[in-house]
Amino acid sequence: xxxxxxxxxxxxxxxxxxxxxxxxxxxxxxxxxxxxxxxxxxxxxxxxxxxxxxxxxxxxxxxxxxxxxxxxxxxxxxxxxxxxxxxxxxxxxxxxxxxxxxxxxxxxxxxxxxxxxxxxxxxxxxxxxxxxxxxxxxxxxxxxxxxxxxxxxxxxxxxxxxxxxxxxxxxxxxxxxxxxxxxxxxxxxxxxxxxxxxxxxxxxxxxxxxxxxxxxxxxxxxxxxxxxxxxxxxxxxxxx
Numbered sequence: 001x002x003x004x005x006x007x008x009x010x011x012x013x014x015x016x017x018x019x020x021x022x023x024x025x026x027x028x029x030x031x032x033x034x035x036x037x038x039x040x041x042x043x044x045x046x047x048x049x050x051x052x053x054x055x056x057x058x059x060x061x062x063x064x065x066x067x068x069x070x071x072x073x074x075x076x077x078x079x080x081x082x083x084x085x086x087x088x089x090x091x092x093x094x095x096x097x098x099x100x101x102x103x104x105x106x107x108x109x110x111x112x113x114x115x116x117x118x119x120x121x122x123x124x125x126x127x128x129x130x131x132x133x134x135x136x137x138x139x140x141x142x143x144x145x146x147x148x149x150x151x152x153x154x155x156x157x158x159x160x161x162x163x164x165x166x167x168x169x170x171x172x173x174x175x176x177x178x179x180x181x182x183x184x185x186x187x188x189x190x191x192x193x194x195x196x197x198x199x200x201x202x203x204x205x206x207x208x209x210x211x212x213x214x215x216x217x218x219x220x221x222x223x224x225x226x227x228x229x230x231x232x233x234x235x236x237x238x239x240x
Contacts, residue, residue, distance in 0.1 A: 015220065015223040015224065015227060018219070018223065019216060019219065019220045019223070022070065022216050022219065023213075023216055025066060026066070026209070026212040026213065026216065029054065029056070029062060029063045029066055029212075030056065030063075030205055030208070030209045030212075032050075032054040033054050033055050033056040033063060033201075033205055033208075034201075034202075034205055035054075036050045036051040036053075036054045036055055037051070037055065037198055037201040037202075037205075038198075039051075040198075041198055055201070055204075056204055056205055056207075056208035056209075057201065057204035057205075057208070059112075059113050060111075063208060064110060064111065065111075066212070067110045067208070067211065067212060067215075068107045068108075068110045068111045069107075070212060070215040070216065070219065071103050071104070071106050071107035071110055071215060072103075072104065072107045073219055074103045074215055074218050074219050074222065075100050075101075075103035075104040075107060076100075077219065077222040077223065077226070078096055078097075078099045078100035078103060078222065079097075079100040080226070081096050081222065081225065081226065081230075082096040082097045082100055084230050092155050092158060095152060095155040102148070134183075134186025134187065134189065134190050135182055135185070135186045138179060138182055138183060138186070141178065141179050141182075142179060145175055145179065156168075160225075160228070160229065162224065162228075163221055163224070163225050166217060166218075166220065166221030166224065167218070167221055169217055170214050170215070170217040170218035170221060171214070171218075172214075173210050173213050173214035173217060174210065174211055174213075174214025174215060174218075175214075176210055176214075177206065177207045177208070177209065177210025177211045177213075177214065178207065178210075178211050181203060181206050181207035181210060182207060184203055185200065185203045185204065185207065188200060188203060
């Protein structure tokens with residue numbers, strides 16, 4: 001149970017406050033991305049600078065930075081749990097550590113677009129030919145999801161029931177966006193000749209929105225786990 005009392009010299013920071021702030025920021029950025037795309041078709045190049053900052057399918061802008069921050073925050077929480085598991089010699093401590101590493105790698109990938117380099121490799125199956133593997137990285141992504149899922153089955157079923165449900169929800173939402181909607185994007189792009197349309201931008205917005213939502217659900221699950229099972233209290237000290 002989270003403490004809501006404010007002690008002298010401390011600023012309470014609740015799980016609910018963190019999750020709501022992250023969700024509100026994600027909603028704002030998605031709304032700004034949609035507004036920018038609508039403005040693009042209403043005002044043309046006059047909206048270019050705004051789109052460069054806020055369109056979720058561009059690299060190196062505000063939504064990309066926010067997505068990377070979400071992944072880094074999840075990785076930090078996982079490392080924190082790993083440290084706690086190490087001290088108690090938990091049999092699944094290496095699973096927690098590997099999850100922290102995976103999330104950190106995903107943060108780097110989000111920031112620099114490593115997975116998109118597979119789109120430039122001509123021998124990747126389905127490369128720019130339509131179908132579910134229109135984008136070269138999708139096959140790699142699906143393979144990694146299957147490998148991680150099977151590797152973590154025992155870990156998954158050893159989790160407390162509430163954490164298990166939250167982890168599954170987070171993974172389903174994230175993968176549904178990152179791979180499921182990406183497949184729809186590729187099919188649309190192949191059959192409608194490109195990625196510059198308003199319709200395509202809506203696919204991209206849904207994809208990025210689901211990815212953000214999945215990581216926020218994961219962050220909420222990790223905070224709940226720390227509070228429920230390690231009696232962690234979220235509280236900042238301030239100095240006079």
